[in-house]
Amino acid sequence: LVFKPLKTVQKGKLMDLTSTVIIPLLFGSLGIFALFRLLQWMRMRAYLQEAVVVITGATSGLGKECAKAFHAAGSKLVLCGRDSEKLKDLVQQLSTMTNHQKNVSTHKPHTVVFDLSDTKTVLNAAEEILRYLGHVDILINNAGVSFRGTIVDTGLDVDKKVMETNYFGPIALTKALLPSMIKRRQGHIVAISSIQGKISIPFRSAYAASKHATQAFFDCLRAEVKQYNIDVTVISPGYIQTNLSLNAITADGSRYGVMDKNTAEGQTAAEVAQVVLSAVGQKKKEVLVAGLTPSLAVCLRNLFPRLFFTLMATRAKKERKAKDS
Ligand SMILES: NC(=O)C1=CN([C@@H]2O[C@H](COP(=O)(O)OP(=O)(O)OC[C@H]3O[C@@H](n4cnc5c(N)ncnc54)[C@H](OP(=O)(O)O)[C@@H]3O)[C@@H](O)[C@H]2O)C=CC1
Numbered sequence: 260l261v262f263k264p265l266k267t268v269q270k271g272k273l274m275d276l277t278s279t280v281i282i283p284l285l286f287g288s289l290g291i292f293a294l295f296r297l298l299q300w301m302r303m304r305a306y307l308q309e310a311v312v313v314i315t316g317a318t319s320g321l322g323k324e325c326a327k328a329f330h331a332a333g334s335k336l337v338l339c340g341r342d343s344e345k346l347k348d349l350v351q352q353l354s355t356m357t358n359h360q361k362n363v364s365t366h367k368p369h370t371v372v373f374d375l376s377d378t379k380t381v382l383n384a385a386e387e388i389l390r391y392l393g394h395v396d397i398l399i400n401n402a403g404v405s406f407r408g409t410i411v412d413t414g415l416d417v418d419k420k421v422m423e424t425n426y427f428g429p430i431a432l433t434k435a436l437l438p439s440m441i442k443r444r445q446g447h448i449v450a451i452s453s454i455q456g457k458i459s460i461p462f463r464s465a466y467a468a469s470k471h472a473t474q475a476f477f478d479c480l481r482a483e484v485k486q487y488n489i490d491v492t493v494i495s496p497g498y499i500q501t502n503l504s505l506n507a508i509t510a511d512g513s514r515y516g517v518m519d520k521n522t523a524e525g526q527t528a529a530e531v532a533q534v535v536l537s538a539v540g541q542k543k544k545e546v547l548v549a550g551l552t553p554s555l556a557v558c559l560r561n562l563f564p565r566l567f568f569t570l571m572a573t574r575a576k577k578e579r580k581a582k583d584s
Pocket residue numbers: 315316317318319320321322340341342345373374375376401402403404424451452453454495496497498499500501502503504506522525
């Protein structure tokens with residue numbers, strides 16, 4: 260008898276609390292969140308619009324999709340690649356693209372042809388870019404090549420080739436553009452690394468080494484250039500559906516020429532390009548763009564290295580057996 264009215268009173272109080280506190284609080288928080296996202300989006304739009312953005316490896320895969328995304332955002336692009344015809348085709352493709360973003364004016368990109376594994380051409384390219392456009396706001400070091408092979412069979416020239424393309428080329432370009440960024444007290448350098456910049460999986464030695472070096476270099480750079488107001492973003496994707504495995508170099512320097520199942524089932528390059536656009540727009544320091552297994556593998560490598568090494572040794576044994584049979 261005493262309990263029943265007490266329950267009714269409590270229910271009434273709860274109703275009062277819901278209508279006077281919980282619901283306004285919920286809607287208030289949602290409103291603040293929406294406002295925050297809107298401001299973030301507006302800031303990002305202003306940052307990317309009219310920005311001079313250099314993209315390496317723009318002729319294919321992720322680089323090409325980044326070109327489309329930054330072009331649509333109103334950036335002034337400098338598209339870099341080894342093949343001038345492919346670059347011309349891309350410029351043509353961009354010019355016919357319909358922009359769904361209202362009030363954003365797009366710009367005809369410039370193209371610069373050079374090979375990242377040839378330092379001299381990289382330095383000339385940097386000079387050409389600065390001569391043309393006066394400055395660079397955002398440099399996206401995207402170009403890269405993968406590798407497949409056993410360490411014991413791989414010639415040092417192949418290791419060097421992968422390092423030249425994935426590490427020395429991008430750092431040469433970065434160093435060549437850095438002084439002008441420091442002078443302006445403004446700039447943003449982006450490195451497209453890989454999950455393999457954080458973990459090493461068997462038969463990818465040169466590639467994993469080049470991406471670990473990339474991660475280390477750009478982490479150092481971030482700390483060193485903060486005082487000049489320069490941002491550094493390292494992006495570590497998992498598998499993306501591109502030609503990366505097809506174009507991978509093998510132990511004897513020849514082309515691998517196989518589309519790996521994991522690559523074929525990866526995220527689309529357009530999806531990853533949107534993540535790159537948003538990470539750059541928000542000046543994020545580091546972003547992992549990967550599914551559950553690669554992300555767990557990174558955690559495992561850091562928290563339980565012995566278990567990770569055992570798994571990798573088992574993987575190597577299995578892959579070798581499959582190849583032999
Ligand atoms: N695909 C994936 O699963 C993943 C990719 N990544 C990284 O993403 C980046 C882009 O690769 P992705 O789009 O996948 O692969 P693609 O093979 O499709 O594109 C690679 C690009 O790099 C260019 N390139 C290669 N070697 C050189 C060189 N010596 N000088 C100049 N440019 C060169 C290629 O030019 P060309 O057309 O002339 O060959 C091409 O434009 C790479 O850094 C890669 O390591 C990271 C994680 C996963």
